[in-house]
Amino acid sequence: MNFKIEEPPCNIGADISEKSFEMIESEIVSYPKYHEFDENEQALIDRLIHTTTCFNEVINNIYFSKNAMIKLKDLLQNKAKLIVDTNMIRSGLSQFYLNKYENEVICYVNEPEVFEMAEKNSTTRSYAAVELAIQKFKDEPMVLACGNAPTFIYAAINTLIKENINLDNVVLLLFPVGFVNVVESKEYGKKFLEHFGAEGIILEGRYGASTMVVASLHAAYKLIKDFDTGQGKYNGK
Numbered sequence: 001m002n003f004k005i006e007e008p009p010c011n012i013g014a015d016i017s018e019k020s021f022e023m024i025e026s027e028i029v030s031y032p033k034y035h036e037f038d039e040n041e042q043a044l045i046d047r048l049i050h051t052t053t054c055f056n057e058v059i060n061n062i063y064f065s066k067n068a069m070i071k072l073k074d075l076l077q078n079k080a081k082l083i084v085d086t087n088m089i090r091s092g093l094s095q096f097y098l099n100k101y102e103n104e105v106i107c108y109v110n111e112p113e114v115f116e117m118a119e120k121n122s123t124t125r126s127y128a129a130v131e132l133a134i135q136k137f138k139d140e141p142m143v144l145a146c147g148n149a150p151t152f153i154y155a156a157i158n159t160l161i162k163e164n165i166n167l168d169n170v171v172l173l174l175f176p177v178g179f180v181n182v183v184e185s186k187e188y189g190k191k192f193l194e195h196f197g198a199e200g201i202i203l204e205g206r207y208g209a210s211t212m213v214v215a216s217l218h219a220a221y222k223l224i225k226d227f228d229t230g231q232g233k234y235n236g237k
Contacts, residue, residue, distance in 0.1 A: 017050075017235045024049050033059050040069035040223055044201070047219035051211055063190060063202040071171045071199040072143065072220045076101050080141035080169075083133045084213070085109065085126050085152040085176075089145060092214035094236045097221040103143075106133045127155040134159040145173040145217070147210030150185035152176070157192045172200030173216055177208035 024046055028034050037045060041064050048058045079102045084090060090105040098105065108114050108129040117128035126149035134142070134156065146152040153174055160170065174189045176182050186202050193200045201216060218236035227234040 018233075020050055021046065028055065028059075031055060031059050037062075037064070038069075040073075043223055044069065044216055044219040047215045047222075048203075048212055051215040052209075054207075057205075057207050058203070061204045061207060063204055065193045065199045065201070068171065068199045068201050069220065069223070072173075072201070072216075073224050075141045075143055075169070075171055076103060076217075076220055077224060078141050079103065080143050081106050081133075081137045082143050082145060082217070083107075083130060083137070083156075084145045084147070085130065085149045086147060086210050088210040089147055089213050092211060093217060094221070096227075096234070097218070097236065101221070101224075106137070108132050123155070124149065124151040127151040130155040131159045134163060134165065138163050138165050141169045143171050143173065143217075145175075145213045147175045147208060147213040148177065150176045150178070150181040153185040153189050157188065167196055167198045170198060172198070172202075173213055174200060174202040175208035175210075175212045175216070177206065179206060182206050182208070 028046070028049070034042065034045065045058055045062060048062070049055055052058065082093070082103050083106045085107070086109070087107050090107055093105060097103070109125050111129070111132070114125050114128045114132060117123070117132065118125045121128065130144065130152050134144075144156045146156070153176065156172065160167065172189060172193065174186055176185060183205060186204050189200065189202055190204070192198060203212060221236065
């Protein structure tokens, strides 16, 4: 049996990215609900589909508060702290964007103080970590981004209320994935946004991932300014 060695038909990163988005654009027009979103929201949806290849799951489950995209871009440009539930999000984010907009990524889940708080209060470390982070940075702009642990959502909302945080300085990105408390936590997040008039983006249902948080932030950064590297448009890598 002969085996023929092959090379990839497309082997340049910028070309692969450009071709991918061309394919998404050609396919996504056939989804009626996609046309209900504005251009900024569509850009984020495109990026989520680019990350997952899942058209239906994203289009049918994504929720934007009224001014979520405007608020997200505004906070990023105003040196918002990115308070996240996993170091995987930190690892996936573009250092170029973080440096450009001076956004510090905060993930306290492995801090000794958080272990102590979680044990004392009988919570998960994710709950304790976001509680501590909000208390520490309560007077600064913040993006609260969850891609894994639904307890993060409960902690974020409850701490925002208890600490009387100015919600004009906050946006929530809620993308936890899984089975236990996932759907319920997102429903709690949506009730919070709607009741308090806060801003956020939620992928409803069980579906989600830390990679989708990264994709959402990269989409927002790209909407602020589309950088040209000389080898094509920068794609957040």
